[in-house]
Amino acid sequence: MARDRTLAEQAFEQFPQAVVLVDRDTAVLWTNSAAERLTGWSRTDAAGRPAADILEVRTETGVNLCAPNGALRRALRVGASVNTHFAYLFRLRTSDDPVRIAYTVAPQRGKDKNVVGAMIVIHDVTPELETIEARDALMLAASHELKTPLTTLKGLSDLLLDFELSEPQRRELLLDLHGQADRMERLIEDILDVSRIDSGRVSVDLSRLDVAPVVQRVCEDVRPMLRDHSLRCRIPEDLPPIWGEARKLHQILVNLTTNAIKYSEPGTQVTLSARVEQGYVRFDVQDQGVGIRKQHMARLFEKFYRADDPAVRRAAGTGLGLYIVRNLVNMLGGHVSVRSRPGKGSVFTVTLPQAEVPQASPRLVAASR
Ligand SMILES: Nc1ncnc2c1ncn2[C@@H]1O[C@H](COP(=O)(O)OP(=O)(O)O)[C@@H](O)[C@H]1O
Ligand SMILES: [Mg+2]
Numbered sequence: 001m002a003r004d005r006t007l008a009e010q011a012f013e014q015f016p017q018a019v020v021l022v023d024r025d026t027a028v029l030w031t032n033s034a035a036e037r038l039t040g041w042s043r044t045d046a047a048g049r050p051a052a053d054i055l056e057v058r059t060e061t062g063v064n065l066c067a068p069n070g071a072l073r074r075a076l077r078v079g080a081s082v083n084t085h086f087a088y089l090f091r092l093r094t095s096d097d098p099v100r101i102a103y104t105v106a107p108q109r110g111k112d113k114n115v116v117g118a119m120i121v122i123h124d125v126t127p128e129l130e131t132i133e134a135r136d137a138l139m140l141a142a143s144h145e146l147k148t149p150l151t152t153l154k155g156l157s158d159l160l161l162d163f164e165l166s167e168p169q170r171r172e173l174l175l176d177l178h179g180q181a182d183r184m185e186r187l188i189e190d191i192l193d194v195s196r197i198d199s200g201r202v203s204v205d206l207s208r209l210d211v212a213p214v215v216q217r218v219c220e221d222v223r224p225m226l227r228d229h230s231l232r233c234r235i236p237e238d239l240p241p242i243w244g245e246a247r248k249l250h251q252i253l254v255n256l257t258t259n260a261i262k263y264s265e266p267g268t269q270v271t272l273s274a275r276v277e278q279g280y281v282r283f284d285v286q287d288q289g290v291g292i293r294k295q296h297m298a299r300l301f302e303k304f305y306r307a308d309d310p311a312v313r314r315a316a317g318t319g320l321g322l323y324i325v326r327n328l329v330n331m332l333g334g335h336v337s338v339r340s341r342p343g344k345g346s347v348f349t350v351t352l353p354q355a356e357v358p359q360a361s362p363r364l365v366a367a368s369r
Helices: 002-014 033-039 071-078 126-162 167-198 211-225 246-262 321-331 360-367
Strands: 018-023 028-031 056-059 082-090 099-109 115-124 207-209 230-234 242-244 269-277 280-286 335-341 345-353
Touching: 018 033, 028 033, 033 115, 071 082, 071 099, 071 115, 099 126, 126 167, 167 321, 211 230, 211 246, 211 269, 242 246, 242 345, 246 269, 246 280, 246 321, 246 345, 321 335, 321 345
Parallel strands: 230 269
Antiparallel strands: 018 028, 018 115, 056 082, 082 099, 099 115, 207 242, 269 280, 280 345, 335 345
């Protein structure tokens, strides 16, 4: 019995959501650690005080949970629980911003079935709301990005329908139209990838992976994009396997190599190389292109970010590639970075853990980065 009680107490104590127990007069009996963190009140300081002293929880209409006319007293009086999906918790002890929460007030009954108090459970909903807000923002940005090629498509089809055109003219418009449709397709694929990443629906299936065949396939796949560039793929014969996933590594390297080609002039060189480095395999994608100015560096890996450079904007793009790259690299336990000299070129570097190294040592390397 005593053991069960300790177990139950421990469970409440370690419960991830804030729990506040009050008596029938709303005086605080007990709070768990999560409640101490959320309210800023220690358990001993809070005990015996009116709940209103430690909790200011307001719904959007401004009604305070612990006020004389609030939900807490009502729940105690009527003996029915109250749920609210969205409210604000004001931090009385610190001047931090209010926290967005959901709460439940569950009346507790004694042996004679009379209400003796209530349990207030508070759930910080910030992470859930952030996910929803990110999804809304992606929707909005995606619709906006899709509008541009769609408008062009409509314009082109109008021209094709309304005018007597010579065969070469018609062909040119159709080619243009095809290009816009391609652009929309790429954009939609990228958006779907981002949405999968953001909602945590990308699974990672790590195994020992030989790098050379993946790199070779990347080089073959991007070759059609070359405009008089020379593409060099350099992998040492004895490159050890990594701990990774072929599809993700392929997507990472295709994205980086495509950028290298897109953002550099015909006639220049693009190099994709791999080598061993302290428990990692390091991939470098190097170009002699437009480069990246300092003010853009910090934001390159953000969703939809594209430098406002005319040399960049001339090439079609979604601004999602590097966001996807960074997330995939993280999933594989690696690291991505960039060095660049405007007007001279850029090097994007990805490091991924080598398969054979004992588990502890790649982590040590990662921590010291
Ligand atoms: N190799 C590169 N050289 C110069 N700028 C680059 C390079 N790779 C990426 N960038 C910059 O980073 C931005 C984001 O890249 P990315 O997410 O792949 O989007 P996109 O290529 O669709 O524009 C690009 O718009 C460009 O400004
Ligand atoms: Mg790109």
